[in-house]
Amino acid sequence: MPALTPRGYPYSVPGDPADIPQALEDLALAVDTDVEAVSQTIIARPAFRLTGTTAVNMPLVVPSPSAFDNAVMSFNQTDAVTGGAMTPLAGPVTRVIPALPGFWWIQGIVTIPRAGAANLDAIGVSIQTASTTLVRHNTHIVPPATDGANNLVVTSGVFMNGTTDYLEMVVTINKTATSLGSFTINRRYLFGVRMTET
Numbered sequence: 001m002p003a004l005t006p007r008g009y010p011y012s013v014p015g016d017p018a019d020i021p022q023a024l025e026d027l028a029l030a031v032d033t034d035v036e037a038v039s040q041t042i043i044a045r046p047a048f049r050l051t052g053t054t055a056v057n058m059p060l061v062v063p064s065p066s067a068f069d070n071a072v073m074s075f076n077q078t079d080a081v082t083g084g085a086m087t088p089l090a091g092p093v094t095r096v097i098p099a100l101p102g103f104w105w106i107q108g109i110v111t112i113p114r115a116g117a118a119n120l121d122a123i124g125v126s127i128q129t130a131s132t133t134l135v136r137h138n139t140h141i142v143p144p145a146t147d148g149a150n151n152l153v154v155t156s157g158v159f160m161n162g163t164t165d166y167l168e169m170v171v172t173i174n175k176t177a178t179s180l181g182s183f184t185i186n187r188r189y190l191f192g193v194r195m196t197e198t
Contacts, residue, residue: 002026007034046083046100046194050075054092056185058173073110073169073188085194094168095130101162102196107155108169111186120183122174125152130166157195167192 002010002023009030012023052075075096078088086099098104110125158167171185 009034044082046085046098048081048085048096048098048190048192049079050089050096050190051077051079052092052188053077056171058171058183058185069173069175071171071185073171073185075188075190079189083194085192095166096168096190096192097164097166098160098192098194099162100194101160102194103157103159105155105157105193105195106167107153107189107191109154109189109191110152110169110171111188112150112152113184113186120173120175123152124172124174125154126170126172127154127156127158128168128170129158129160130164 002016003013004010010023010026016023052073054074054076056071056073058069058071072094074092074094075089076092081088084099086097106127108125108127112123152171154169159165160167167190169188169190173183
């Protein structure tokens with residue numbers, strides 16, 4: 001009689017009949033039954049994915065008295081929400097509130113056009129919390145015009161209380177003069193997954 005692994009998978013021992021097809025079938029059926037049972041216990045983690053589709057022209061004030069300009073990105077489209085991660089968007093928002101407390105893994109992506117603004121030295125994206133604490137920041141020099149569109153990606157983890165804590169994604173431009181030629185922020189995405197159970 002075949003022996004069993006701790007998960008119940010049968011395997012032949014020296015005293016078993018030499019019936020390889022039957023042994024393989026028994027193993028395959030045991031694996032299939034086990035995987036099916038395990039799959040029924042898997043629950044998707046709470047997660048959300050949002051998209052902002054309205055272009056943002058930078059800088060917000062022209063000419064700006066500063067070498068830096070910031071713009072809080074807005075999101076107007078709910079791509080996916082699982083596990084009660086948040087309430088689907090009812091319109092454009094700049095503050096995203098995860099609906100469950102715990103530790104969240106967050107990723108933000110901003111699509112920027114190829115170089116097309118005079119005096120633009122660098123552009124960065126950050127994810128900030130309600131208290132404006134910097135969660136993570138990523139800065140890039142301006143890509144060459146031949147690169148086409150480029151993505152700025154920023155990821156981090158942050159504890160959220162599930163009620164008042166919110167996330168903002170901020171784009172910062174660094175320029176050598178107070179005047180900046182036309183520069184547009186295109187699509188942006190915000191993705192969050194709750195990593196803890198409580």
